[in-house]
Amino acid sequence: MSENFNLKKELVLERFKTLNPDSKISLGGQEITVRELIKHIEKEDEFGRNVVKAQIKMLQVLSSGM
Amino acid sequence: MVKKFIVTRPNWDIMTSYLYDFSKTIIKSVKETKDIHLTSIENNEVNRINFENSVKKENPKLIFLNGHGDKKSVAGHENEIILDEKNINLAKDKIIYALACDSLEDLGKTAVKEGAKSYIGYKASFMIVRDPSRESNPSKDNNALPFRRACNTLINSLVIGSSVEESVNLTKKEYTYFIKFYGTSKDDPYGDVPLIRFALAWNLEFLDFEGNPNASF
Numbered sequence: 205m206s207e208n209f210n211l212k213k214e215l216v217l218e219r220f221k222t223l224n225p226d227s228k229i230s231l232g233g234q235e236i237t238v239r240e241l242i243k244h245i246e247k248e249d250e251f252g253r254n255v256v257k258a259q260i261k262m263l264q265v266l267s268s269g270m
Numbered sequence: 271m272v273k274k275f276i277v278t279r280p281n282w283d284i285m286t287s288y289l290y291d292f293s294k295t296i297i298k299s300v301k302e303t304k305d306i307h308l309t310s311i312e313n314n315e316v317n318r319i320n321f322e323n324s325v326k327k328e329n330p331k332l333i334f335l336n337g338h339g340d341k342k343s344v345a346g347h348e349n350e351i352i353l354d355e356k357n358i359n360l361a362k363d364k365i366i367y368a369l370a371c372d373s374l375e376d377l378g379k380t381a382v383k384e385g386a387k388s389y390i391g392y393k394a395s396f397m398i399v400r401d402p403s404r405e406s407n408p409s410k411d412n413n414a415l416p417f418r419r420a421c422n423t424l425i426n427s428l429v430i431g432s433s434v435e436e437s438v439n440l441t442k443k444e445y446t447y448f449i450k451f452y453g454t455s456k457d458d459p460y461g462d463v464p465l466i467r468f469a470l471a472w473n474l475e476f477l478d479f480e481g482n483p484n485a486s487f
Contacts, residue, residue: 224461228402229469231395232338232371233285233349238465254394254472262471265449 209256216259217245273487274330275300275429276309280316280337280347284405288398289336289369291408292418296334296425306429316346321353325360332365332487334425339370339391342377353377361386365485367428369421371395378480388434388481390424395476397469399462413462416448416470428487435483445474 225239244252277297281290290312300308309324316337325333335353338345343354353360353368354377362385368374374391381389397417404411423444427437449470452463 219464223464227462227465229397229399229465230285230288231397233283254476258472258475259468261475262449262467265446265471265474266467 209253212260213245213248213256215263216256217242219259220245272305272307273332274307274309274328275332275334275487276311276324276328276330277334278316278321278336278346278352279310279312280345281313282348284400285398286337287405288400288408288411288414288417289421292369292414292421293334293336293425294409295418295422296429299426300429311346314347316352317350318346318352318357321346322357322360330364332428333361333367334428335366335368335370337370339368339373339377341372341375344368344370344373344377355380358384358386361389363387365428365434365487366390367425368392369396374478374480382481386481387485388479388483390428390434390438390477390479392473393476393478394472397472399466399469401462413466416445416452416466417473420444420448420470420473431486433484433486434479434481438477438479441477442474445470445477449474 220238220242223238227238228235241255245255279290279293280286297310300306309328311320311324335344338349343351346352358381361381365387366381366389368391372394374393378389378391399413401411401413408414420441424437424441427440449467
């Protein structure tokens with residue numbers, strides 16, 4: 205994985221670690237906790253990589269005039 | 271000339287109850303419109319046979335699917351698959367908007383190959399953040415409000431005749447607006463706003479379409 209991805213991953217992990225680990229998101233028929241999101245990010249599986257991508261998108265929106 | 275529009279509205283678990291509730295607005299507004307003929311397939315009626323028969327009978331220009339999905343299918347009541355590669359020929363010459371997980375990835379591409387004008391959907395899961403204390407009454411769930419608004423923006427835009435590309439772009443603007451401005455109030459007793467913003471950004475990232483960007487209803 206690239207250094208760029210690792211930087212993004214660390215940034216996203218730090219942000220999720222400030223949240224209540226038991227808070228949940230609904231996706232399809234499932235629910236996923238913040239704790240589980242963090243595990244996916246750490247494992248760098250497909251879902252975890254998408255979580256990083258979406259959280260970086262959110263930061264871009266918040267920090268820009270998008 | 272009357273335009274034909276089909277909506278599927280399963281309502282059998284928590285997620286579909288939210289989607290069912292989201293679509294109340296478009297149902298109400300289309301029913302007040304004389305130049306659109308609406309067929310709404312609801313609750314336990316959302317099965318493969320009813321869906322296929324309705325599409326064959328009505329030959330709608332626009333189909334709005336609500337329900338669970340995966341890369342290769344969209345489902346109805348109790349996860350009965352109503353659209354997949356075996357009956358995707360039903361999408362020929364139509365615009366499909368699937369408010370469902372994942373289906374744009376494979377099914378959307380197949381639909382366009384088989385003659386659909388456009389297929390709008392999500393390339394990954396569709397996310398929402400719920401307030402668990404409101405799940406028996408989704409219309410009163412403030413956490414779901416920005417998701418409801420974005421979903422309604424898309425179908426409203428399509429119904430009034432905007433192109434697929436315009437409708438998707440407008441919805442992306444709606445997601446962007448809510449990421450920036452939702453939850454700046456103090457009304458966040460459970461600290462849900464960061465997760466709501468994340469889920470909105472997820473939907474923004476993975477909402478897209480296949481097919482003709484200029485197609486319109």
